[in-house]
Amino acid sequence: MIELKGVAKTFQRGDHVVRAVTSVDLTIEGGEFVTVLGPSGCGKTTLLHMLGGFETPTKGTVTIDGQVVTGPGRDRGMVFQDATLFPWRTVSANVAWPLEVNGVPKRAARLQSAALLEKVGLEKFGNAFPGELSGGMRQRAALARTLAMEPSVLLMDEPFGALDAQTREIMQEELMRLWQESDLTVIFITHDISEAIFLGDRVIVMGVSPGRVIEDFKVELDRPRTAEARNDPRILEYRSHLWGLLAHAPSSPSGNGSQIT
């Protein structure tokens, strides 16, 4: 179980203070799939970085199964907003890296990395360098590298943002399957309302200036969820509810103009 209590984060930018996240209280059960939706600059990435232990909250605490998070750990695997693959390693060497860190011998690591690449549909690209992949392929490779750590919590920051609509749906279904076959807890950031609904047990909506949670609601679509679920009439209802929330949320003056779709 992940618990956030009064979590806030401020950044100093020049002589003014940016309140990226203010006072977030949240409880996420083990095995849950939570999607986080919100306009650009509302603190989604900052929140995820605090869950990952990469950034420390200015106020409040993040605990996992009762333990206060003080730094990063393999139990929480992070897929960063734009893939942070090591450009000097081949794709398969990238995926093998966390295994090597854990002392897995090189050959065994390469075999496991090949299996992981197959899982994300990149089996043909093991010998390529990240610079040779498309944005979406890089995201998938980064996901494979994170899965290599065998985390119990998967933190994903807009992983499918760079994909075309079709690949995106395929990847969503793949992720759904992967999650359903495991006992992973997933916290998944997105700009895409349909994606948030289709994937999430729960959608958390954040608002901007200051960054905060403005809605936390349950998605009652059936599990296991397959492509069929996209035609569920309740989706329309959820969509218009979320649209309403986001349309009334003030947009960030410093936002980069990312669209809510």
Place this chain on the structure above:
Amino acid sequence: MFGNLNSVLRERPWIISIGFAGVVLALWQYATIQSWFPDYILGPINIVAEFVAMFHRGELGDQVGASLRRALTGFAIGSGIGVVLGLLAGVSRVFRDLFDLTQAFIHPIPKIALFPAIAVLLGFTDQTRIFIIALSAFFPAYLNALNGALGVDPRMIWVGQNAGAARVRIFFQILLPASLPRTVVGLRISLMVSFIMMVATEVVGHSNGLGAGLMRAYEEGVYGEMYGGILAVAICGVLSNAALAMISRRLLAWQAIGGVQRG
């Protein structure tokens, strides 16, 4: 007709550089034949002939050996320490503050000015020369590695921490390669500086090597040998630089793929 010439030149740009160098050398040779210069200035053909003669007499090999050993030892020590400290300073505030003031004070001093001071301690010895070369090679390596490390996306480091990697592993497997493109620029400057300091330190005190050979040739008035020595220094510099360029191209082969374009 000119359009044709243009396209030939565009496809083979080296024609221009070689052609230009050829014209300059030919003019120079012509001028010496016509005795437009005083006779202690030799033409390029005479210099090459002198160089070949020195090479056959065996004196050049000894000089080059001694000089290269000095330059490359100093370069390896100075730039090695420079890269490590630079990367550390790039990722750690403490290290940065620790080195910053000292670095800022010593950097602007022409290192050759320290030669007598070091010589008081160590004498006009090889150690002194190598120390001066290393000190000079340190700064370009340090400053470029520092800037390289400062430019690394912190999330690259976070990926390492996420996987639970030890600091040493993060240093060598993430920080070092991630800042390598910039670090290599520093190394190439350091190498050139090492050659400059090699000659500069060899002309003072009783030394051997190319710089000493040049000085002796000057004092004895054998200008042919002086020019031959200068040519040898130039060739050593060009070859070492080419070797380093080749090594860095291999290390940075990944950079040529997609993403970053090299100019």
